Amino acid sequence: MHSLLKSFAEWLENTPVPLFVSDYPWTYQVVQFTHFTGLSLWLGTNIGLDLHLLGVGPKRKTSAAQFLKMTIVWNWIGLFIAAVGGLTLFSTAATTFIDNPAFETKIFALLPIALIWHIVVQVKTYSWGQTSDVPKVAKVAGAVEILLWFCVATAAVDIPYF
Amino acid sequence: MSSYLQACHAVQSSPFVMWFTDSIMISLLIWLGHYVSSFLTIGSMVMIDLRILGLTGKSQTITETANFYSPWMWIGLSVVAFTGLTMIASDAVSFCTSGILGVNLLVTAVAAASGVFIRKKASAWDRPSGTPLEAKVAAGVSMLLWLGTIWSAVEVPAITNVH
Numbered sequence: 597m598h599s600l601l602k603s604f605a606e607w608l609e610n611t612p613v614p615l616f617v618s619d620y621p622w623t624y625q626v627v628q629f630t631h632f633t634g635l636s637l638w639l640g641t642n643i644g645l646d647l648h649l650l651g652v653g654p655k656r657k658t659s660a661a662q663f664l665k666m667t668i669v670w671n672w673i674g675l676f677i678a679a680v681g682g683l684t685l686f687s688t689a690a691t692t693f694i695d696n697p698a699f700e701t702k703i704f705a706l707l708p709i710a711l712i713w714h715i716v717v718q719v720k721t722y723s724w725g726q727t728s729d730v731p732k733v734a735k736v737a738g739a740v741e742i743l744l745w746f747c748v749a750t751a752a753v754d755i756p757y758f
Numbered sequence: 759m760s761s762y763l764q765a766c767h768a769v770q771s772s773p774f775v776m777w778f779t780d781s782i783m784i785s786l787l788i789w790l791g792h793y794v795s796s797f798l799t800i801g802s803m804v805m806i807d808l809r810i811l812g813l814t815g816k817s818q819t820i821t822e823t824a825n826f827y828s829p830w831m832w833i834g835l836s837v838v839a840f841t842g843l844t845m846i847a848s849d850a851v852s853f854c855t856s857g858i859l860g861v862n863l864l865v866t867a868v869a870a871a872s873g874v875f876i877r878k879k880a881s882a883w884d885r886p887s888g889t890p891l892e893a894k895v896a897a898g899v900s901m902l903l904w905l906g907t908i909w910s911a912v913e914v915p916a917i918t919n920v921h
Binding site: 625635637639641665666749752757 | 782786789790793794796797798800801802804805808813814815816817818822826827830904905908909911912913916
């Protein structure tokens with residue numbers, strides 16, 4: 597399995613996009629900018645929904661379900677932009693990244709769990725969040741999602757230390 | 759050596775700064791806090807800007823959107839400022855002798871000021887006839903400024919070579 601990943605990483609590093617990024621001094625920052633812009637949009641909309649479920653913040657007329665309807669498109673656009681940036685960053689040093697325990701933990705364990713949890717929360721919010729009287733299970737789900745994304749961020753910040 | 763550089767050296771080598779730069783756990787917490795709070799700040803402000811531009815949440819008024827997101831923008835910005843200062847202190851000589859950090863701080867300050875302006879004007883922009891052009895321009899400029907903070911922030915480690 598690891599040798600297959602290694603060959604994939606070597607192939608990926610030699611595709612035109614990472615070669616282009618490595619050829620110019622300014623392109624890496626452009627890719628980082630893309631990744632961070634997507635993450636801002638993703639996190640802003642995610643935390644907004646989780647806080648609605650938790651009932652934290654000023655009293656509002658909008659229910660969690662209405663809030664989700666308003667932000668769901670931007671939420672997934674944010675993830676898409678973050679993923680494009682993240683994949684490009686990964687491709688520039690794929691062989692190094694796949695041997696990094698923090699990166700492995702982030703990509704193969706925490707990120708899939710957080711994403712699946714996020715989808716479940718979004719789907720269930722349409723029934724949980726019809727009114728401002730959100731059930732306890734929804735509050736727990738919102739808190740767990742915030743915790744999961746903190747774990748993903750912690751693993752990401754750990755990457756340079758390994 | 760100028761007194762400015764001496765001051766930077768003094769900050770960088772002070773016992774408190776040495777204590778947290780020597781601890782991997784505290785350094786990690788600072789980085790984590792800085793990244794997450796930056797995304798929270800920018801994400802919150804961009805959602806308000808998108809609402810003013812009419813690109814999201816039309817069932818909610820601009821005031822309601824601003825009321826919801828503004829506190830999170832300020833909480834995020836406070837954490838960004840605190841963690842950012844500790845990061846600067848840990849490598850004060852490299853950071854304070856590079857112009858890019860000044861650019862980043864300036865753009866962030868102007869972007870935060872745009873947040874204050876938008877929050878103050880939000881209720882006046884909730885009109886039955888639709889959002890005024892002035893509001894849309896302000897939201898567009900604010901969004902560009904926040905994107906500018908990300909841009910200048912990614913340039914800081916690239917130019918100062920401090921990671």
